[in-house]
Amino acid sequence: MASKIVFMCSLLLLISYSSQNDNPKTSNSTRVLSAAHTELTNYGLPVGLLPATTILGYAVNQTSGDFSVHLAGPCKITLPPDNYVATYSKKITGKIIKGRIAELDGISVRALFKWWSITGIRASDDNIVFEVGMVTAKYPSKNFDESPACEGRHSAS
Template identity: 60%
Template sequence: MAIPQSLILLALLLFFTLSTANPNPNPKLSSAHEELQHKGFPIGLLPLNVLGYTLNRTSGAFAVNLDGSCKLTLPPDNYLATYSERVTGKLVEGKIAELDGIRVRALFQWWSITGIRSSGDNLVFEVGVLSAKYPARNFNESQECENRPRRSSS
């Protein structure tokens, strides 16, 4: 059982190294990206194709709308990650809970990322009962989705 858990954690590490693959040199950040920063998270947790978002400042419930589902291939092992057209959850200072809409393919099946916590210079990613810690600096830049034209900088 320890081997599959290790592979899942490796897949999560690769999933959240998005900032190293094809970042846009002139990203136009959305207010959703800015809200992530305000709550203690790096902007690279969201791709660049954000159309808008809603946030209930009392409960923390949020919804991020993308301009379509987003597929990312993560090097070096070519893990496939997807963002749904709508990503939802609860965002409070240092914690994203009840996350729905982000999945990674590992061990021949899809795994949902259910939560993310900020812990000093690290992020802790939750997949059900499993969790893994990775440096937050790996997510300092947002990535373009595959098979989409680059956004203009105007």
Template identity: 65%
Template sequence: MAEAVLVVLVSFLSLALLSFSQDPDLKSGSAYDELRTSGFPVGLLPTNVLTYSLNRTSGAFAVDLDDRCRVTLPPDNYLATYSRRITGKLADRRISDLDGIRVKAFFRWWSITGIRSTGDDLVFEVGVVSAKYPSRNFDESPDCEGRSPRKAAS
């Protein structure tokens, strides 16, 4: 009896972990697919995503990169850095409580705290300040500078 309960418990935990963690190399269920499903272009994440997790109830997510990443963002050529781990909350057409992405503008580094998708535009939030850019500028995932290119899952 105890063995049967243990088998059921282990099976349940395995299914729960599989539904929470996704393999970014699979065509369906990748971090890039989650972005698309939520109304965002894939280019918000660089090409070096290893894994991600998403709690579908709360929207809390974590994206793990294989290393820190530095990219130049279009169209104004702002320098951006991604930490090895990016966290936040994902809801339809909105990312909030974002942590792990910084951009250099006006001779200073700023943390991007949120991103909204409004029509054909993305609104990047830095505290109470925001900037709007066409989402088409982020249709492709950027390669990390100074590294060999790696293709994002499509």
């Protein structure tokens, strides 16, 4: 009986590990999202703002809005629809309130042959607005309905 339980647990872990390492070109709709992804929706933001990777932990101070997310490793993704390459550090911090993330640290995007830190993200009607200092870029929020898979060597974290 104990060996059957160990076998079933091992099988479930293997299935769980495999689902986290899907090919980035396949659908993410069957992935189980972390509590950190769910927390984004509680603040009116789409889950696709965080990559589909192993999240070791997250914390949100409900009073101040300060948060931190700890990923298993750095992560590189391609942001829709313009295919900008973005990187996520192992630790992402900022302040979150309804529909907005400010003082963001830990996410960068490559544009115009240079890496830029994304300093804020906000929901605006049916759009997501990314802030890079004083510059903003607006995209349809439907592009972030699913959490993208990490690419490259950190995708198996």
